[in-house]
Amino acid sequence: MELIHFTWPWRRGGDAHGFFLLNSNAMDVVLQPAPAVTWRTIGGILDFYVFLGPDPASVIGQYVEVIGYPAMPIYWALGYHLCRWGYNTSDSTWEMVKSLRNYKIPQDVQWNDIDYMDQFLDFTFDSKKFGTLPDMVKDLHVHDQRYVMILDPGISSSQPEGSYWPYDEGLKRDVFIKDAEGKTLIGKVWPGLTAYPDFSNEVTHEWWYENLLRFHEKVPFDGLWIDMNEPSNFLDGSTNGCPSNSLENPPYTPGILGGLLRAKTLCATAQQKQSIHYNMHSLYGLLEAKASANAMKRIVAKRPFVISRSTFPSQGMYSGHWLGDNRSQWKDLYTSIAGMLTFNLLGIPLVGADICGFSEEPQEELCVRWTQLGAFYPFTRNHNAIDMRPQDPTAFSPLARTAMKQALLLRYSLFPVLYTLFHHAHVHGHTVARPLMFEFPKDVKTYGIDKQFLWGKSLLVTPVLDPEVDYVDGYFPEGLWYDYYTGYALHSQGEDLRLHAPLDKINLHLREGSITPTQAPNLTLWVSSGQPLHLVTALSEGGAASGDLFWDDGETIDTSENNLYSYILFSVAQNVMTSQVLHSNVEATYITVETASFYGVKQKPSRVTVNSQDATFTYRDNQVLTVADLGLNLSQNFTISWMF
Structure with a gap:
């Protein structure tokens, strides 16, 4: 075990610096009561970087210069995305799209979860329940909308020989991760027994591309949602367990879920082309995202759109990220802000949480407030769990539906701002959504603020995060601020102020000295962006x-x-x-x-x-x-x- 201990004087008089330990092995990161952080990593390469700032934004710019600048997203990535697990049929998915159109609610992208697959097999669709899927995707394209579907890395290993090309061809090309004895490691995910592609092997990238291309010829999808890519396993290790040795049971095991390195994932001793899984586990999602983004570039000849669950430094070069399976609770609404800001600091600006919450039954008021906040996530997607009530904007009362529609139209009107911010992230390593302390590093009151945030330097977002209130308290750093909607001026000495916030309003303020380009919004960004x-x-x-x-x-x-x-x-x-x-x-x-x-x-x-x-x-x-x-x-x- 390596023990790395750093003191962390992050800010002193507004100055900032940062440390980065680049290491792909299992580790603990422990916050001390004193201003210090302890890293404990159980092996691998130890690359240390010190970023001298002198301000918080410069630290992040220097970090992104090391790991790679985030990709410039395709324009429709910044529109409204709708998904749920449990649409059940392509026709019901299609009806959802038509319903939003009927209510004139903006939508750029429709998604499908694992429901669309035939027996949960990658690169297939259920011809009975999702037989109209190709027609639905063509209809989306006619209306300047896009389609994204989920893909898990686990490839079914139990289909009759010769009946499932991805597995048969994968065996021929030797693309799967092997166990300690050199045999294909078999785990278990949604389709049953599965093999796991080794994305550290370039041969696997070509095989992945060919699978995507073959499926794209049937269903012309526009982007990919790569999930379960930690990689996830319903078993611990494999169907045959794992060897008993110091790699599987190291002298020190970080505080990971299940208490074992192999818990709900692959054996640490599993063999990949580059190294053993003990060293490669944390890189799995990054390498799959790289393979997916490069494949999409070849298939559609446009900027790729990929959203990944698992991430690692450099991820922003290939994909965005959503913050995982949250719940329909006010606490989850609040904590999503910290998650969004954190990933912006990590060079993955295309990030957001599942709007309205993924699991548990959605409440109308919560869903309205979440849609208002979600309109200011850099990546905006409403996603819902199976067997939960619908939570798309059409599922609620006219008052709530109208409030959600207004929030989304507001986002679409601000597309020129957001698109320009992503350009600066791509070229200069800037954050898109950022904490107030980035712009006001000398104001110590901004350091702990996690209920407000900025888009760029100038657009201050103060969302309602509590039930049954028609006001919100926000902090305004010293200076002149203007109500975005009316232009009324607010002179602050650096103080907390109570703002009127009825159910149909999210408070926005413009910082003095800024010029904000906006457009008349429309139902898709293709139309809006021409206004x-x-x-x-x-x-x-x-x-x-x-x-x-x-x-x-x-x-x-x-x-x-x-x-x-x-x-x-x-x-x-x-x-x-x-x-x-x-x-x-x-x-x-x-x-x-x-x-x-x-x-x-x-x-x-x-x-x-x-x-x-x-x-x-x-x-x-x-x-x-x-x-x-x-x-x-x-x-x-x-x-x-x-x-x-």
Whole structure:
């Protein structure tokens, strides 16, 4: 056993630094009562990194530079996803999609859990219950929607010889993990007895791709949900148990579920191409995600969409993550914020929790509040367990359904913001959703805040996390904040404030000095992303602001790397807004700026000009100036100015 002990002076006067131990073996990480952390790992390679900051955001940027920058997601990954275990048939899945369309509720992606498979066999679908699945997927595509299905790594080993290509071909190519004696290790998962692909072997990646391609020719799916990839096993080790030796029973066993390295997974002595499973276990989900992402690139020739349960450093290069099987409880709603922020720190920004909770019966009020918070998860999916009542937005009262719809439309209107934040994550290693202390490291009151968070630098989200209340308490760091919806100003000295929060509202505030590009929302991001922009400027006390927009076709691989994008800076100073096109690409030429609102204009202007031409405007008593009907081409520099 190796004992690694670090003190951790994380912040002193706003300064920050970080340690990273890169090791794939089983380990404990123990928080001390003092400001210290202890790692105990039971073997393997010990790679140590120290990140000097000097601020929290820089620490994360340096960490991501080591592990690899997260992939730029395909545009529809940022839409609303709906799933449940227990749709039972493709027709019932299809009816769910049509129901959301009828209520004009936004939806980009429909998912299926293991129900769609024939006897839970990977790369199959049940021709009786899911016979219309190919037609459903074609219908989704006609409506600019997408389809994602689950895949588990366990490959059935008990089908009649010659009847199940994935296993037969896998044996031929020698792609499965072996036991200590060199025989194919057999465990048990949903389809019964199963073999486990060894994703540390490049031959396995090609076999995985060919399986996906063969299935894609039957059901043209758009993305993958890889589950059970710890790897999970209903048995401990294998059907034949595991040898009795120091690898299976090391001198020290970390505090893992079941108390054994083999508990509900594979034998530690199992053999993979790169090493024994004792060293490789924690890498399984990462390597499967890499195989899946690379296969999807080849199959669809677009950015791959993969969501994985198991993760490891570098995961963000290949997949996003959901926070696992939660419950329909208020506590789980609250703790999902910390989970989302943690994975953003770990370089996996495409993350979210199951909206409304996975298991237990959903409550209407909880589901509304969760949909409001979930609209601000970077990855937004409602997912439900088998035999539970439906919890999609159409399952509730008109009041609740409308509130959920409003929350999702709000998310879709903020797509330009979210997409630009993902660009900065991909290119610079920034977080998308971030803790307040990242932006206010000198304000010690922000250090423990886990009930609020920011999108980027400027959009503050204060969700309701308790039942039967129509208010929420939030902390506002010192400065000027504006209500996102109305533009009313809030001057904070660094204080807790109580906000009105009826059931149909999630509180959003804009930080002074920011410019936020938004769009009119629609039922899919394909339609929304073509709408004109509305620029919302939150002026600082001194009348300044800045913001930016990254734009491309939403799906081509490596647009940043190949200069196939547009990038525009917006700024305001001395009563003049200017746009500066730093990089231009044809994809942005069809987008126009239609409206601009300026929060914090201290008196009514006598004149407003757009590119030196007089323009009509409105001015409200709460110091909001709005200029409409602009029709400005985004690919050309423009100015908007006002005089008193």
